Amino acid sequence: xxxxxxxxxxxxxxxxxxxxxxxxxxxxxxxxxxxxxxxxxxxxxxxxxxxxxxxxxxxxxxxxxxxxxxxxxxxxxxxxxxxxxxxxxxxxxxxxxxxxxxxxxxxxxxxxxxxxxxxxxxxxxxxxxxxxxxxxxxxxxxxxxxxxxxxxxxxxxxxxxxxxxxxxxxxxxxxxxxxxxxxxxxxxxxxxxxxxxxxxxxxxxxxxxxxxxxxxxxxxxxxxxxxxxxxxxxxxxxxxxxxxxxxxxxxxxxxxxxxxxxxxxxxxxxxxxxxxxxxxxxxxxxxxxxxxxxxxxxxxxxxxxxxxxxxxxxxxxxxxxxxxx
Amino acid sequence: xxxxxxxxxxxxxxxxxxxxxxxxxxxxxxxxxxxxxxxxxxxxxxxxxxxxxxxxxxxxxxxxxxxxxxxxxxxxxxxxxxxxxxxxxxxxxxxxxxxxxxxxxxxxxxxxxxxxxxxxxxxxxxxxxxxxxxxxxxxxxxxxxxxxxxxxxxxxxxxxxxxxxxxxxxxxxxxxxxxxxxxxxxxxxxxxxxxxxxxxxxxxxxxxxxxxxxxxxxxxxxxxxxxxxxxxxxxxxxxxxxxxxxxxxxxxxxxxxxxxxxxxxxxxxxxxxxxxxxxxxxxxxxxxxxxxxxxxxxxxxxxxxxxxxxxxxxxxxxxxxxxxx
Numbered sequence: 001x002x003x004x005x006x007x008x009x010x011x012x013x014x015x016x017x018x019x020x021x022x023x024x025x026x027x028x029x030x031x032x033x034x035x036x037x038x039x040x041x042x043x044x045x046x047x048x049x050x051x052x053x054x055x056x057x058x059x060x061x062x063x064x065x066x067x068x069x070x071x072x073x074x075x076x077x078x079x080x081x082x083x084x085x086x087x088x089x090x091x092x093x094x095x096x097x098x099x100x101x102x103x104x105x106x107x108x109x110x111x112x113x114x115x116x117x118x119x120x121x122x123x124x125x126x127x128x129x130x131x132x133x134x135x136x137x138x139x140x141x142x143x144x145x146x147x148x149x150x151x152x153x154x155x156x157x158x159x160x161x162x163x164x165x166x167x168x169x170x171x172x173x174x175x176x177x178x179x180x181x182x183x184x185x186x187x188x189x190x191x192x193x194x195x196x197x198x199x200x201x202x203x204x205x206x207x208x209x210x211x212x213x214x215x216x217x218x219x220x221x222x223x224x225x226x227x228x229x230x231x232x233x234x235x236x237x238x239x240x241x242x243x244x245x246x247x248x249x250x251x252x253x254x255x256x257x258x259x260x261x262x263x264x265x266x267x268x269x270x271x272x273x274x275x276x277x278x279x280x281x282x283x284x285x286x287x288x289x290x291x292x293x294x295x296x297x298x299x300x301x302x303x304x305x306x307x308x309x310x311x312x313x314x315x316x317x318x319x320x321x322x323x324x325x
Numbered sequence: 326x327x328x329x330x331x332x333x334x335x336x337x338x339x340x341x342x343x344x345x346x347x348x349x350x351x352x353x354x355x356x357x358x359x360x361x362x363x364x365x366x367x368x369x370x371x372x373x374x375x376x377x378x379x380x381x382x383x384x385x386x387x388x389x390x391x392x393x394x395x396x397x398x399x400x401x402x403x404x405x406x407x408x409x410x411x412x413x414x415x416x417x418x419x420x421x422x423x424x425x426x427x428x429x430x431x432x433x434x435x436x437x438x439x440x441x442x443x444x445x446x447x448x449x450x451x452x453x454x455x456x457x458x459x460x461x462x463x464x465x466x467x468x469x470x471x472x473x474x475x476x477x478x479x480x481x482x483x484x485x486x487x488x489x490x491x492x493x494x495x496x497x498x499x500x501x502x503x504x505x506x507x508x509x510x511x512x513x514x515x516x517x518x519x520x521x522x523x524x525x526x527x528x529x530x531x532x533x534x535x536x537x538x539x540x541x542x543x544x545x546x547x548x549x550x551x552x553x554x555x556x557x558x559x560x561x562x563x564x565x566x567x568x569x570x571x572x573x574x575x576x577x578x579x580x581x582x583x584x585x586x587x588x589x590x591x592x593x594x595x596x597x598x599x600x601x602x603x604x605x606x607x608x609x610x611x612x613x614x615x616x617x618x619x620x621x622x623x624x625x626x627x628x629x630x631x632x633x634x635x636x637x638x639x640x641x642x643x644x645x646x647x648x649x650x
Contacts, residue, residue: 030492031474085436088413111410111436112473118443119466126459134451134459141444148437149356167355 003315004047010312011055014069018051021073025120037113038080049316050180051076053205057184057198060309067128067187074137075180077121082144082176084114133183140179147171156235158245158253158261165239166207173213174206181205197303201313204297209320211290214238216323218277229270235260239289241273243282252276290321328640329372335637336380339394343376346398350445362438363405374641375400375505378530382509382523385634392453392512399462400505402446407469407501409439458508465504472496481560483570483578483586490564491532498538499531506530522628526638529622534645536615539563541648543599543608554595560585564614566598568607577601615646 001009008015028034051072058068088110118141125137151168154160181202185195217231218240231238237245237260245256255272259265277283297317304310326334333340353359376397383393413435443466450462476493479485506527510520542556543565556563562570562585570581580597584590602608622642629635 028471028474030496031471031478033474033478034471085440088432088436107413107432108477109474111413112470112477115410115443116467116470116474118440119463119470122447122463123460123467126456126463129456131451131454131456135448138444138447138451142441142448145437145441145444146353146356146359149353149358149434149441152433152437153356153358171355 003319053180054184061188061190063188081114081117143175169210173210177206178202200300208293247280328644378505379509386513386515388513406439406442468500498535502531503527525625533618572605
């Protein structure tokens with residue numbers, strides 16, 4: 001059993017409650033189109049990784065109440081809303097191996113249904129009555145949006161370095177992972193050192209996850225539902241490219257300027273890009289960075305109590321980067 | 326002095342605090358593009374009608390604290406975020422007489438910066454520490470998104486009647502007016518009958534406002550920044566059209582099917598539509614509806630204490646429909 005499956009098995013009962021709550025809350029009395037749009041995303045066999053982090057964190061800290069279900073559903077709604085708005089943003093044509101919402105429907109539906117899910121997530125977390133949790137999740141929402149905007153301005157700019165990349169990744173991906181873990185600890189009333197450990201774990205895990213994702217885009221992988229080179233075609237300056245650009249000679253630099261900055265791509269460019277990535281060891285260096293962040297995630301768990309869930313969270317850190325191993 | 330100017334003069338000091346808070350909170354350390362996109366909307370001389378409602382409601386109920394400033398800024402951020410996402414939705418080319426954000430920038434920026442403002446609004450209201458206020462505003466956010474989605478599905482369908490129109494308007498416009506008023510009363514700790522009165526006032530005011538807006542689209546008006554017939558060209562089935570369609574004979578119905586349902590419009594169609602609206606008294610009937618809702622808004626104020634602000638809110642109700650008088 002793979003690590004996320006082991007975690008899902010351990011949390012089976014609570015995960016079923018989360019799924020039930022998600023289905024109830026994504027319905028709309030007045031606008032029946034809403035579940036039509038969300039269903040294919042919410043039901044599409046997403047791994048529920050983020051909500052599982054919340055459930056695991058709460059349980060690991062000895063939580064005995066029921067609000068971790070609300071928070072797990074909140075986190076999944078925020079994630080799904082972000083995917084819907086990303087579809088508008090990226091003009092991507094495939095998501096989890098299925099057509100994206102904006103091709104099935106249109107940009108308008110993606111924007112508005114995403115907004116609906118954001119509002120629903122906000123209702124769900126308000127029901128917990130826990131002000132600190134609300135602060136954490138509203139801060140995370142702002143950080144996510146900032147990361148996405150920063151990505152827009154930085155994406156096609158060859159001057160973008162690893163520091164900016166990390167800032168984008170912390171925003172668009174790690175902020176929600178970190179908040180998902182942290183609110184689990186907070187709702188359980190865990191001591192500050194443990195809450196901090198959960199947050200650090202989620203932050204490092206999210207960064208490892210995103211770096212692995214950006215690597216997969218050039219290496220491919222089983223069942224990723226992604227085509228090799230999507231990011232290249234969308235002219236996204238992700239970590240492998242940033243590393244290759246940093247080591248480029250004059251001729252290579254001219255190539256990157258043409259295909260990324262000017263967006264003038266032709267037959268064979270992806271193959272040439274892959275050759276340059278290999279020549280400079282950029283894929284291998286990116287892989288080492290991902291492994292390093294996964295190790296940091298595992299190490300962050302030390303202050304938490306010994307528990308099967310702590311081991312499983314450690315395994316999840318290895319798993320998110322092992323997808324391409 | 327026109328009623329909204331009188332209200333602004335009365336609330337001058339607090340409105341300045343709201344504007345200061347808005348400027349501080351729309352900035353972004355990591356993504357400087359954000360205030361570039363929002364500035365032209367937030368600073369574009371919007372009337373600040375919604376935040377003034379919050380300030381007035383709180384003061385009218387004797388509030389002595391400072392959180393009505395946060396709530397007023399919250400309401401304006403939600404409104405601005407909605408405008409940004411509407412720009413994506415409507416492919417509109419003019420908003421408050423200026424180019425829309427999505428022409429100045431692009432759809433991606435509109436979506437993501439709107440998300441950022443939603444998240445910021447959520448942070449602001451969380452700072453009040455008032456759970457009931459959070460519930461009201463999160464419910465309003467969900468209702469707004471539902472109303473917008475319902476409008477998408479109903480807009481080009483000639484079977485849409487006045488009941489569905491009212492549901493859309495309650496969602497996309499009146500929900501925020503009602504919440505803006507209600508949270509002012511709640512933060513002031515007003516008694517339930519007064520909170521209810523504020524909510525009813527905001528609901529009726531929002532409906533009157535939107536009906537007047539939809540009428541203006543066919544009648545034009547000074548300084549509206551709208552072109553006559555925008556809704557017609559976008560094939561939006563608003564109240565004037567709904568009334569005309571209800572009274573259409575066979576030939577007229579065929580016309581509406583062609584221009585609205587099929588979207589096949591040609592030179593002279595807008596003039597013909599205006600002639601049909603006049604023939605059936607649809608504009609006059611729409612105007613009477615708007616006046617009726619304005620009267621309901623004024624009447625809803627009765628349970629509130631006698632106060633210059635109560636009179637001003639009553640005048641605002643007349644004003645939103647008098648824009649076309």
